[in-house]
Amino acid sequence: MSRDLSLRKLRYFMAVAKSGRVTQAAIDLNVSQSSITTGVKEIEEQVGVALFRRTSRGMTLTREGSRFLQRVNYAFQALDDAFDGLQDSHPTLKGTLRLAMTYTVAGYYMPPLLAQFQRRYPWVKVELYEVSRPEIEEGLTSGEFDLAILLTSNIEHHQWLEKLTLTQSRRRLWVNGQHELLKRDHITLQDIAHYPYIMLTVDEADQSALKYWKPEGISPNILFRTSSVEAVRSMVANGTGVTILSDMVYRPWSLDGKRIEHIELNNPIPPMELGLSWPRNRPLSPAAKAFCELAQGFSI
Known part of the structure; x- marks a missing residue:
């Protein structure tokens, strides 16, 4: 069996797995629906199993598709690690980043982003806090936290805090x-x-x-x-x-x-909105700025 699975086709597969619809995957990747459909079909032919169940409501992963998605995610993470390893780290960026997050962020979003930040900025000490949204808002305004990543759709005190939405989840x-x-x-x-x-x-x-x-x-x-x-x-x-x-x-x-x-x-x-927040009346530290820049280019 041929193992020539291009990165392009794997990205098509990941986009369909994420959205559950070929039409949405095509919009997300700015390609034609036929390209998505053909790419996914070719992957299924090459691996020899059905990765999706097709219904009138869209496409859902089969058990084999879920396992394949997990391995594809690992593969793309390994590629990110390889590119990060070739890039210069930033030894001149030092200091401490006091980063707060909520439960959902800690479990379903933060781990790969944090790992990438630590590889790129090895001399920054990251202090992590898992706390509730009200505690985050209080901690940002009091100076206890430098930056937070949370469900920005839940933020209440908009007048005190800046926010930057990174992703939306239906x-x-x-x-x-x-x-x-x-x-x-x-x-x-x-x-x-x-x-x-x-x-x-x-x-x-x-x-x-x-x-x-x-x-x-x-x-x-x-x-x-x-x-x-x-x-x-x-x-x-x-x-x-x-x-x-x-x-x-x-x-x-x-x-x-x-x-x-x-x-x-x-x-x-x-949709659920997830993103960054920091106090309006206090400039971001260099470490916090670096984290914001990295997070804006990050996707899961």
């Missing part, structure tokens, strides 16, 4: 792999209001959810509240309930190997 409905809602072409919040709902509470996810439920004049039928993403994932996968969460924390399989599907809703659900 929120979609999560159901188990045999759920009856998968048979429908159009689903609204009204359609799911009577189903048991598993409400994630960490990073103010419950408050964010009510912001798009309330305008519809309805409320979710909350069965269970939890701060654990894995608890939500397992309960949805086992058919205990449904939820709406961002693609950033979505994984197609629970820890016990059961399938989770995510579905686009017809209601206008705002």
Whole structure:
């Protein structure tokens, strides 16, 4: 079997895996839909397995596709490491960066970004803090933290803080792999209001959810509240309930190997926004500036 998998085709595969739609992947990469479709098909022919399940709602990763995506991510990380190793480090940049983050950032976004920063700026001492959004806002204004990376869509004290959104992550409905809602072409919040709902509470996810439920004049039928993403994932996968969460924390399989599907809703659900924040009345340190510059070119 040929192993000639170009980086271009692998990027097509990653874009479809991220968005779940060929049309969106084509927009994200600024190429034609036919290029995306052909590239993904050629990869599947070369590896000899189906990487996606095609449905009327889009494309979702198979178990083999999820494993392949994990390995492709490792490969691109290795490429980043190789290029970083050839670039000059910045021994003249020293000091301390006091960097705060919230739970979601720490678990689903920060690790590869932090590793890249540490490789590039080995003489900067990074002090890390995982705290809540209110604690971050207070710490930035008091000078306890130099910089924070958090859900910028949750920031309250805009008058005191600068913010720079780095990425947006769509929120979609999560159901188990045999759920009856998968048979429908159009689903609204009204359609799911009577189903048991598993409400994630960490990073103010419950408050964010009510912001798009309330305008519809309805409320979710909350069965269970939890701060654990894995608890939500397992309960949805086992058919205990449904939820709406961002693609950033979505994984197609629970820890016990059961399938989770995510579905686009017809209601206008705002995306989760993640980015940087720092105090307006205090200039960024050189280390903080370097982190901001690196973060703006970073993607997962």
